[in-house]
Amino acid sequence: MTHDHDLVLRPTAAQTEAALNPPAGxxxxxxxxxxxxGLGATTVFGLPGQHALGMFDALRRSSLTYVGLRVENNAGFAADAYGRITGEAAPLLLSTGPGALMSLAALQEAAAASAPVLAIGSQIPSAGLGGRRRGYLHELRDQQASFRDIVKSVHTARTASQIPSAIADAWRSALSAPHGPVWVEIPQDVLLAGTVLPVVTAVDATPEDLVPRVELTALAAHLLATAERPAIIAGGGVVRSDASGKLLALAERIAAPVVTTFGGKGAFPWEHPLSLQSWLEDRHTTDFLEDADVLLVVGSGLGELSSNYHTFAPRGRVIQIEADAGKLESNHAGIGIHADARLALSALLETVPERPDEQAPERVRTVLHRVRERIDAQGRTLERSILDSVRAALPDEAPSFWDMTILAYWAWSAFDPRHPGTMHSAQGAGGLGYAYPAALGAAAADPGRPVLAVSGDGGAMYSIAELATARQYDASVTWLIVDDGGYGILREYMTDAFGAATGTELARPDFVALAESFGVPAVRTTPEDLTADLTAALAAPGPSVVVLPALLRMFEPTHLP
Incomplete structure (x- = not known):
């Protein structure tokens, strides 16, 4: 009897001929x-270095599109965004030692945000490995050790024949739920050595589905169907697993109000009658969620930002769906369902009956009214008008990337992303300099639509070199730089805590003149002209910079009753 796998493993005559006669060189x-x-990659990011030149030389013999950035950390941020936008593993090619280590902050963000980044780094020649300290350039005692605490998995190839399997295993790991960054390491001499191995063709690295256990989803469906005051917290896992439609269907079936975390922006329609939006740093929202007799948490670990700085104390039953086993019940006890969000929500939809509740939309309106009253009383009209101007200028389906700046902190709570997967920030790990290189990665993923990056002047200085990248690749990225003369959010934190700020005030360049020196059109705007200037910049092809001098303030959060 012939089995299906026998047919797959049996090469055709043409495949045999190709395997026996690989190209020279x-x-x-x-x-x-x-x-x-062979895995399906089309675009790679990176920056060449001495030990990695074998990979970069091979790029010119391939069909891969290479996007080179000026700093390895920025290349990592670009790959992170490419992975978030496409849902594919984003290859990141790096050199040894300093080049590899420069990517660590970006990989930490990818790990925190579950972005699938496939980092492939070179190593010193094999003769220097295994504890022998021969003094090679870029030599580290244990390069892998620097990555193990950050990435999902580490893979090595010490011979040419190990390369395809190592990369395929890493690819599968990066795309298995939860997505995340992985590290592959190959010595310089292995990359440079000639090979007579057959050309690698199709490679199967399909990740396994993370399916929920049936008895757990049955229990969860029963609890939700019989609840008096169910509520849902939707995190980034809903967006990453493309489960927004499933979430909407479930929320409507059981009439459950939904709040999205800052990482889950766009997981639920902002203006839906059941939408509590994203006001997580607000006691009215926190009280409402605490009062739920059954709380469904999907794709969130309920970390610091998602739990109103760990002041959230649910009184009802908690059901947590989470692909990262380490986050299950890590902050609150409950029914932990280790599963991909989409598969778990699908299972619930197949089981849970309709639960009508005509009062749920009114309870949502009451909470949002109380939140708005509290924010209105603080008089932050400038900040709100600027956020409104950004929303008015940005096309509905255009992605935006936000640095750790005051306007982004406002956007986490108050910005309507309008579509899943269109608003991204560095709130996972919280490092500076994410927005602009990430936006370049998104532009590489989808060159046909404009991309917005938002930074403060402090964070912008991390990424100035990438203006050259934007111009080189003619990327349609508009960079909004809010210039307040320093690290604005740290200025607020320190002033509130200590009565004065230290180390937060910054000398900075003329951003308009600096952008223009790179050949990038730039304009200095005002709050009144921001909508028009930003609209024009986003509509123009190629890169652009809009500089807004403004001193913004944060709204007052409420953590405690």
């Missing part, structure tokens, strides 16, 4: 790019 670097092509 190939190296280990070619095996890297061939494997990436």
């Amino acid at each position: 190939r190296t280990g670097g070619d095996l890297v790019v061939e494997t990436l092509q």
Whole structure:
């Protein structure tokens, strides 16, 4: 009897001929790019270095599109955004030692945000490995050790024949729920050595589905169907698993109000009658969620920001759906369902009966009214008008990327992203400099639509070099820089805590003149002209910069009753 797998494993005559007669002049670097092509990759990010030149030389013999950034950390942020936008693993090619280590902050953000980044780094020649300290340039005692605490998995290839399997295993790991960054390491001599191995063609690295246990979803469905005051917290896992439609269907079936975390922006329609939006740093929202007799948490670990700085204390039953096993019940006890959000929500939809509740929309309106009254009383009209101007200028389906700046902190709570997967920030790990290089990665993923990056002047200085990248690739990214003369949010934190700020005030360049020196059109705007200037910049092809001098203040959050 012939089995299906026998047919798959039996090469055709043409495949046999190709395997017996591989092209001349190939190296280990070619095996890297061939494997990436076989896995379906089309774009790679990175920055060349001495030990990695074998990979970069092979790129010119491949069909892969290379996007080179000026700093490895920025290349990592670009790959992070590419992975978030496409849902595909984003290859990131790096060199040894300093080049590799420069990517660590970006990989930490990718890990915190579950962005699938496939980082492939070179190593010193094999003769220097295994504890032998031969003094090679870029040599580290244990390069992998620097990555193990950050990435999902570490993979090594010490011979050419190990390269395809190592990369395929890493690819599968990056795309298995929860998504995340992975690290592959290959010595310089292996990348440079000639190879007579056959050309790598199709590679199967399909991740396994993370399916919920049936008895848990049955219990969860019963609790939700019989609840008096159910509520839902939707996190980034809903967006990453493309489960927004499932979430909407479930919320409407059981009439459950939904609040989205800052990482889950766009997971639920902002203006829906059941939408509590994203006002998590507000006691009215916190009290409402605490009062739920059954609280469904989907794709969130209920960390610091999602729990109103760990002041949230639910009184009802908690059901938590989470792909990261380490986050299950890590902050609140309950029914932990280890599963992909989409699969778990699908299972609930197949089981839970309709639960009508005509009062739920009114309870939502009451909470939002109380939140708005509290914010209105603080008189932050400038900040709100600027956020409104950004929303008015940004096309509905255009992605936006936000640095750790005061306007972004407002946007976490108050910005309507209008579509899932269109608003991204560095709130996972909280490092500066994310927005602009991430926006460049998004532009590489979808060159046909404009992209917005939002930074403060402090965070912008992390990424100035990438203006050259934007111009080189003619990326349609508009960079809004809110210039307040320093690290604005840290200025507020320190002033509130200590009565004065230290180390927060910054000398900075003329951002308009600086952008123009890179050949990037730039304009200095005002709050009154921001909508028009930003609209024009986003509509123009290619890169642009809009500088807004403004001193913004945060709204007063409420953590305690």
